Amino acid sequence: MTDKLKDAKIVFVVGGPGSGKGTQCEKIVAKYGYTHLSSGDLLRAEVASGSERGKQLQAIMQKGELVPLDTVLDMIKEAMIAKADVSKGYLIDGYPREVKQGEEFEKKIGAPALLLYVDAKAETMVKRLVKRGETSGRADDNEETIKKRLDLYYKATEPVIAYYEKRSIVRKINSELPVDEVFAIVEKAIDELK
Numbered sequence: 001m002t003d004k005l006k007d008a009k010i011v012f013v014v015g016g017p018g019s020g021k022g023t024q025c026e027k028i029v030a031k032y033g034y035t036h037l038s039s040g041d042l043l044r045a046e047v048a049s050g051s052e053r054g055k056q057l058q059a060i061m062q063k064g065e066l067v068p069l070d071t072v073l074d075m076i077k078e079a080m081i082a083k084a085d086v087s088k089g090y091l092i093d094g095y096p097r098e099v100k101q102g103e104e105f106e107k108k109i110g111a112p113a114l115l116l117y118v119d120a121k122a123e124t125m126v127k128r129l130v131k132r133g134e135t136s137g138r139a140d141d142n143e144e145t146i147k148k149r150l151d152l153y154y155k156a157t158e159p160v161i162a163y164y165e166k167r168s169i170v171r172k173i174n175s176e177l178p179v180d181e182v183f184a185i186v187e188k189a190i191d192e193l194k
């Protein structure tokens with residue numbers, strides 16, 4: 001564990017694609033001064049920067065292969081350390097995707113204080129993603145890919161929730177409600193951390 005991060009408040013934000021993770025994270029950042037880190041965004045930014053590592057990542061991703069777990073974690077850790085002096089806490093959005101990723105995160109960085117489980121029905125998630133796809137420009141926001149992402153989510157990520165439930169750090173958030181009502185529930189969970 002890194003000294004700079006030893007007292008860091010770490011919140012895992014887990015939920016299916018389109019459940020509303022990004023939406024709620026944005027609101028947490030605005031109210032609480034947390035740092036929002038999404039592994040996908042970090043990878044895309046590294047590629048866009050044109051750095052040596054970015055070029056290696058791009059080559060891997062172009063082949064359709066998975067970026068090594070260690071690389072993703074190193075990037076998350078670096079981004080956390082860079083914000084250590086100003087950040088009130090960290091939102092780790094869309095990670096861990098599987099139990100192994102959670103275990104590795106804890107070995108290399110630290111333990112989460114809370115897991116926000118942003119929960120919506122499959123039907124709701126599909127609807128939101130199809131709508132987001134009209135403007136997001138994200139290649140994976142189309143109906144066929146959405147279905148694959150949902151299947152993978154249920155297979156790989158639901159065990160993550162069960163794993164952290166054993167430690168009683170999971171707070172399930174009903175994300176079927178309007179955004180502000182969802183945030184009211186999120187606020188309670190974050191306030192309890194203080």
Ligand SMILES: Nc1ncnc2c1ncn2[C@H]1C[C@H](O)[C@@H](COP(=O)(O)OP(=O)(O)O)O1
Nearest residue numbers: 017018019020021022023128132177178179
């Ligand atoms: N509680 C809510 N009610 C209605 N729409 C919501 C919502 N939360 C999010 N949305 C919308 C915003 C986006 O267009 C879409 C997906 O939200 P998102 O925050 O990008 O999800 P995620 O980051 O979990 O993939 O759904």
Ligand SMILES: [Mg+2]
Nearest residue numbers: 021022023094
């Ligand atoms: Mg998102």
